[in-house]
Amino acid sequence: MSLQFFNTLTRRKEPFEPIHPGQARMYTCGPTVYNHAHIGNFRTYVFEDLLRRHLKVKGHRVTHVMNITDVEDKIIREACARGIELDQGDALNPPERIPLDEVTEPFLAAFHDDRRALRIEDAESYPRATRYIPQMVALIRKLMEKGLCYESEGSIYFSIQRFPRYGCLSGHRLDSMKAGARVDQDEYEKDDARDFVLWKGRREGEAFWKTELGEGRPGWHIECSAMAMEILGESFDIHCGGEDNIFPHHENEIAQSECATGKRFVNYWLHSRHLMVEGKKMAKSEGNFFTLRDLIDKGHDAITIRFALARQHYRDSLNFTFEGLKAAGEERRRWTDLLLRLEEITAPGAVSESLRDAVANSDREIEAALDEDLNTPQAIAHLHELTTEANRRIDSGEMTAAESAAVVGVFRKWDSVFAVLPEGRGSLDAEIEALIEERLAARKSRNFARADQIRNDLAARGIILEDTAQGTRWKRG
């Protein structure tokens, strides 16, 4: 079956056909580095990671660009409060380091630490907005030459009236947008309240660059168009983000990009729904706002958090609960324990036809599920079915080492997408090994008090012992 995605643009599932066969170019909206990313952000980044990993399994060469927004109102406010230099230099002759980096770099580093903890693979590129000011200026000048924008009090605005398809992504219609309940708080002067700013002229107390457009700083939307087109080309395959980005951010990206080039900007728009915590919108005021660090500090495992985020379909809102996190941990443990059991099997013999079929079936169904707009819940259900089947066969004592390897193979293959299995158990120090030996001897001599004491002591040190017919198995708790 072919890979298909639900395209926000058409509101339908469509087969994925990359512009260049075998190559998938994707751009995802990354973090604004003014604080630590929260688990809602990571829900989206984990979805995008699953997407890139599955594209790779399907044989595509993936070029993934995730932008870093490192100039923005809150960052500037913080810089201002700290008395950091507002002049960021000449856009065409930028210094290695700009003053705003002092605010953003610690959070950028933290973001990468967090995503690695969640096993989110490295993207091919992490462009920072502040390093692409000339490209943004060039793009704005192109739009100016085409007469699609206007200047007002030193700022430059895009006139959405000039783009007839405006609203194609979000479904907003120009005429009905006027009735919007919200009043724009922006103090800049616009011809039409719905127009958006491409370039903000320098203002008192705000960071600025010296550019051909004068002194000022870029608007928000322009960075993604400029960086995406610079790195991926004027037309590319996939653009992702959280659902809140559909309007206005992505809508505006389409308008400015397609007006500038006259070409289709992006073929597939994929958006993840938001995450809620314990049934409520995550908000600091609700006391249910969590960064990854918050959860790790509470003793939760990063990979289990990854699994809790990956386990639900990206287009459904995800209700993040501690009960759900516990369930995610149990599911992982079940798979981890199965792998330990499988590794212990040494029986010689061929792979039976029934096992070969079972494994091939699981493999096919998991692939089909992921092909169908990344249906992770269904793919996971198939892994659970394979788990039960494998445990049953192990219990029957008939599984061979070759069969065990076949089952492990399916788990490892799909874990290249899910990335939730342990890489290995590690090893034990000699002291613990000696205790395990001592306990075996104690059990043999029916000194169960001593045996249980050793088991309890080791459990307190994070080593869990389980007795099987073949001997004692250890694992880390």
Place this chain on the structure above:
RNA sequence: GGCGACGUGGCCAAGUGGUAAGGCAGGGGCCUGCAAAGCCCUUAUCCCCGGUUCGAAUCCGGGCGUCGCCUCCA
């Protein structure tokens, strides 16, 4: 007010026309020195009301409810 998504067992969740996958939690059993793990058994007329159809969780209409976006929040 405009646009959109969703409502399946205690919890999470698959399933888009043929009489409800899977996991977690709970209960019972087998196994075990005990435990753990594992296996087996166990809980649903799919929000409500109409309609289409031989047949609907699945399609259509109407309710009710939850959630999201409507200018810088993934």
